[in-house]
Amino acid sequence: MLRPNPMEAKVFERFTDQARRTVVLASEAARAHNHDHLGTEHILLGLIRERDGAAARSLESFGVSAAVLGGRLTTGQGAQARSGHIPFTRHAKQILEQSMRETSLLGHERIGTEQILLALIDDDRESTGARLLGDVLPVDFDQLRQHILRQVTEHRLTAELGLGPTHVTTVRLTDAEHALCVAAAAKAGQPIDTWMRDRILDAARASGASPE
Structure with missing residues (x-):
């Protein structure tokens, strides 16, 4: 108890x-x-x-x-x-x-x-x-931390953007690539998943994609 x-x-x-x-x-x-x-x-x-x-x-x-x-x-x-x-x-x-x-x-x-x-x-x-x-x-703890953060980010993006299993690869990054995104998000003063979501949505708008 x-x-x-x-x-x-x-x-x-x-x-x-x-x-x-x-x-x-x-x-x-x-x-x-x-x-x-x-x-x-x-x-x-x-x-x-x-x-x-x-x-x-x-x-x-x-x-x-x-x-x-x-x-x-x-x-x-x-x-x-x-x-x-x-x-x-x-x-x-x-x-x-x-x-x-x-x-x-x-x-x-x-x-x-x-x-x-x-x-x-x-x-x-x-x-x-x-x-x-x-x-x-x-691996060292820094590598494990980057791996965990990448998994968390991918899960949140999959849930929030409605990406199915066949589309998850569009937001998968290596640990090194994710580390760069973490640094950019920190510089922007945003949580990493929020920063990446905004980048994906910006790219979708720029390409003229429709939510329909």
Whole structure:
């Protein structure tokens, strides 16, 4: 059972179903490893085990799996972890709070698994979860961040512009190309998905395309 404090409750209220499921899975991971705390390493396991979330898809695209991550966690000694509330560690609380800031920076309303993962890798390996991920990830955190942002942008553009599966390739970019767009969006003072949407719409208007 999770009993968040007021700040945590404010964050949880904005969680998507996948993000909430991630925290439940993180709690289960802590108990499974006989730990009396819920840390960033457990949040990372929750992210990869919430298979419907964008974070899991991004991590799996780089070969990061629950089996690899879980096998690197030590099992606690002594009495079994309590069955009730498992407190968040200081770093875990910071990750949850940072996920809300990541969501605002992207111009989104709800906090998804991708924002939690972005918050975790922004931790610069200070937490156990960030160090664990850094040990198994074949690319650096900057590359992973660009990959996540590109996936988020493509998803938003697909949803907002009504692009079907056969048309999604028109907005797909390499990570390097997306990094250039991120820089241009930041210079314009806009969220990346808003900036790219405007560019696509501008191009459509210039070509004389009709919404009909």
